[in-house]
Amino acid sequence: MLSTYSVQIVLVAADRNPQFYHDFKGFTEDQLSRFYFVDCFVDPLGWRKILGDHQLLEEVTVRFPHYKVCHDVKDLDSLLMVVLQAGAEKAEAVKFAVVIDSISSLLAYNSLESVAKFINNLRSNGIVSSLVWMLHSELHDAKVMKSFEYISSMNISIEQLKAAVRQTDKSLQMVANKCFSEGILTLRHKRRNGRVREQVEKFEVHGSTMTFSKTEGTEAAKVIVPQVQFRLQLTDKERQERAKVILPFEHQGNGKETLIYDGRPEARSDISTIDLTKKDLQKVTIDDIKPGQVEYLRDSDDERPDSDEDPDDDLDI
Amino acid sequence: MLDDVLGWGGTLPRNRVLLVKDTVAASASFLLLYLLKKILATPDSLVIFVGLKEPFSHYSRIARKQGCNLAMHQDHGSLVYIDLLSKTILEHSSLPTDAAVINEGNKLILLFQKFIRILKEQPGRNTWIIIDDISLIEVIAQGNNAHVRDFLHYCRTLATDQQICSLLLLTHLDAYEDIDETMMANHLELLSDTVINVVPLVTGQAVDVHGQVIVEHKVPCNVNPNTCMDGFQNSRGYGLHYKLMENTVQFFTPGKHV
Numbered sequence: 001m002l003s004t005y006s007v008q009i010v011l012v013a014a015d016r017n018p019q020f021y022h023d024f025k026g027f028t029e030d031q032l033s034r035f036y037f038v039d040c041f042v043d044p045l046g047w048r049k050i051l052g053d054h055q056l057l058e059e060v061t062v063r064f065p066h067y068k069v070c071h072d073v074k075d076l077d078s079l080l081m082v083v084l085q086a087g088a089e090k091a092e093a094v095k096f097a098v099v100i101d102s103i104s105s106l107l108a109y110n111s112l113e114s115v116a117k118f119i120n121n122l123r124s125n126g127i128v129s130s131l132v133w134m135l136h137s138e139l140h141d142a143k144v145m146k147s148f149e150y151i152s153s154m155n156i157s158i159e160q161l162k163a164a165v166r167q168t169d170k171s172l173q174m175v176a177n178k179c180f181s182e183g184i185l186t187l188r189h190k191r192r193n194g195r196v197r198e199q200v201e202k203f204e205v206h207g208s209t210m211t212f213s214k215t216e217g218t219e220a221a222k223v224i225v226p227q228v229q230f231r232l233q234l235t236d237k238e239r240q241e242r243a244k245v246i247l248p249f250e251h252q253g254n255g256k257e258t259l260i261y262d263g264r265p266e267a268r269s270d271i272s273t274i275d276l277t278k279k280d281l282q283k284v285t286i287d288d289i290k291p292g293q294v295e296y297l298r299d300s301d302d303e304r305p306d307s308d309e310d311p312d313d314d315l316d317i
Numbered sequence: 318m319l320d321d322v323l324g325w326g327g328t329l330p331r332n333r334v335l336l337v338k339d340t341v342a343a344s345a346s347f348l349l350l351y352l353l354k355k356i357l358a359t360p361d362s363l364v365i366f367v368g369l370k371e372p373f374s375h376y377s378r379i380a381r382k383q384g385c386n387l388a389m390h391q392d393h394g395s396l397v398y399i400d401l402l403s404k405t406i407l408e409h410s411s412l413p414t415d416a417a418v419i420n421e422g423n424k425l426i427l428l429f430q431k432f433i434r435i436l437k438e439q440p441g442r443n444t445w446i447i448i449d450d451i452s453l454i455e456v457i458a459q460g461n462n463a464h465v466r467d468f469l470h471y472c473r474t475l476a477t478d479q480q481i482c483s484l485l486l487l488t489h490l491d492a493y494e495d496i497d498e499t500m501m502a503n504h505l506e507l508l509s510d511t512v513i514n515v516v517p518l519v520t521g522q523a524v525d526v527h528g529q530v531i532v533e534h535k536v537p538c539n540v541n542p543n544t545c546m547d548g549f550q551n552s553r554g555y556g557l558h559y560k561l562m563e564n565t566v567q568f569f570t571p572g573k574h575v
Contacts, residue, residue: 017477042474045467047426051433108466138503229572 007034007129008096010087012079014040014105015134018067026208036066036090038082044073044109066090074109076118087127095129098122102134103148112144119151155188158203181205185212318568320355322532322555323511329359331443332476333483336509338490342517343528347559347566349449349487350376354385356445357395363442364390365435367399367428369453382564397435399428406457425458425468432475436482443481446472450487451505462501473508490514510535518558530568531556 011021018037021027043049049071068086070079087096100106106115122131135148137157149155160183182204189197201212234242324330335352339345353376356362368376377387390396406427432446448454451465458464475482488505506512514531532555557568 017474019477041477044470047429047471050426051430108463136503136507139500139507 008036008087008090008094009034010036010038010083010090010096010098012038012040012083012098012100014044014073014100015102017041024208033065034090036068036086038068038070038079038086040070040073040079040105043069043071044105046071073106076106076110076114080118080121083122084125084127095127097130097132098128100131100133102136104134104136104139107140107144112147116147116151119148123151153190155186157186157188159184159186318570319351319530319532319557322557323513324534325355329356329362329443331481331483333511334473334476334509335483335485335511335513336505337485337487337513337515339487339515340489340491340517343515345487345513345515346379346449347561348513348515348530349447349485350380350383350385351566352485353447354380354383357385357387357390359443361442363395363397363435363439363444365397365399365432365444365446367401367446367448369401369457370449372402373398373400384564394439399431401428401453401457422461423458423464423467425454425464426471428457429468429471432472436475441481443483445483445485446475447485448487450489452489452492466501466504469505469508490516525560526558527561529556529558529571 011018013021018039018041021035021037022032066086066089068082070082073079083098087098090096103115103119106118110118119131119133122128133148135145137145182202185201185203187199187201189199191197201214203210203212319325337345337348337352339348353364353366356364366376373387380387387396387398391398406424436444451469454468455462455465458468469486472484476484486505486509488502490502512533512535514533515528516531517528518526556571558571559569560567
């Protein structure tokens, strides 16, 4: 917004000290001069004012040329007037933008209805050209999130890469690396004709700059392997050799007579070239097996059929 | 080794909010004293310790075993101990019990006022406010989480103000498993710059390894990690194992116990 348009901005700082934005290295002097800071961070409930009345604290000093402290964020009507007056003073009858960091702090002191009314009053005011606000999804339930999503014409959600290797088992956590400098950005834009367009990109933060790149469908689900001293992944050659391994007792299922592989390497070659005795190979054809029927094959010819001998008789118990 | 992971290898960081979370199976009391000792060893530092869980004699006895004399630091003025275990919050306040203040219901403004008074008496020092622990602050607030959030917000304003002040908060990871309490846990994480989780080993108890410490930094994007955190190249989390000895604690990377 700062680099594209020469618009004046009223920044309502509730989550961070305005000094943070003033010191931000990503802003030039010219860009900073377009800000008007409404400080809802330093004294949102008037505690400093109360302590100042008892000579226990000095008044909050004016830090920037365009700066105002709000001592009561519970009174959103007054805050609205402060924002509009600040914009009028800064922009001088030209439209201005309002940025709120963040709505979550306002919701901590006010109801959803009053904050939504505050946002709507700003939106509907003809002199506010654009309104940007931030909301921390972890601090609110779904109703609050959806309410503000419906009000907005564009939603941008930022989340970590889903591959962050971190498993939570109640109170236990595994040692893992959690990367805070990159993530996935999902942009949902509602057009005037009703169409909703969604775009997903990957972003990386480098100091005071951000870079964006396209993400494939599997990018977000790509697993990041933890940084350990041994290799966990397979090479291509190892992957091919693993695919060639025939597991024991696996039916080959290639249209030929089904054979149960007993694990010996001789049996892996062409079956017709091997002279197999009855003891070496048990042949079970698919046609012989009827559904629901069990075929018993004797281990040896010595075993008498229909023997009622209990195989556990030799146990000395 | 923990100093490198925390970025405390060179000088102590300033204006930081550190959140330490522990569990029933792995208590972070050792870490609290380790960090306290580290802070007090730094010249021109000031510690405001809010003790709600144990008496001062308990911390003093354990710190003496680790080579740190808390009574001496208290006499020299580099440690201010606020005893909220045996005293009420009203006894610590010099604010008149103004009906307008107390009627708001949030008595924690009195504790905030105490912090302000101490900072005003000793300006310019690298001050650390240590609270042991947040769940007992909720007891003072009579279970009102909103009051605790307001109080922590104002404490955070001290950490981001022009005066040099940092916060070290201790809370319990498994105290906020209830769905209503997870918002409080999320709020605590959100206001912190660094989160340290002290958890037991996933595989159970061991003789040589007593638990693990996972450090997660959330570095503001206009701060160069290389200058304020020694050994860091990126904002990521790091895990260490630890073993508690009689007079000290050993930290080591997983699998490299000496």
